[in-house]
Amino acid sequence: MALTQIFPSGWEILNTRMIGAEDAFASSESDYRDIRDDRVYTYFSLPEGKEVRYSVLLNAAYAGKYYMPAVYCEAMYNHAINALLKGEWVEVGK
16 A cells, blocks of 8 residues: 655654654554655555554644645555545644
């Protein structure tokens, strides 16, 4: 499975691998995780009947109203298997 999470430009993704806190947040095991400036790609196997959960540590650098883009997950070799969590507006206060 390939999970794509994109975050608003006013937010910072904190790479827990870089600060030695990879195990601090409960995330399921993944095959590979690609953390970029504005998005996280997570690739994982998902046996039938199993559930996984992935956490991303974020820092809202600036107050304001932001659009949180959709979260998308699909099977890597069968695009008919997919899920989409629609985007929404979020407000970051001081």
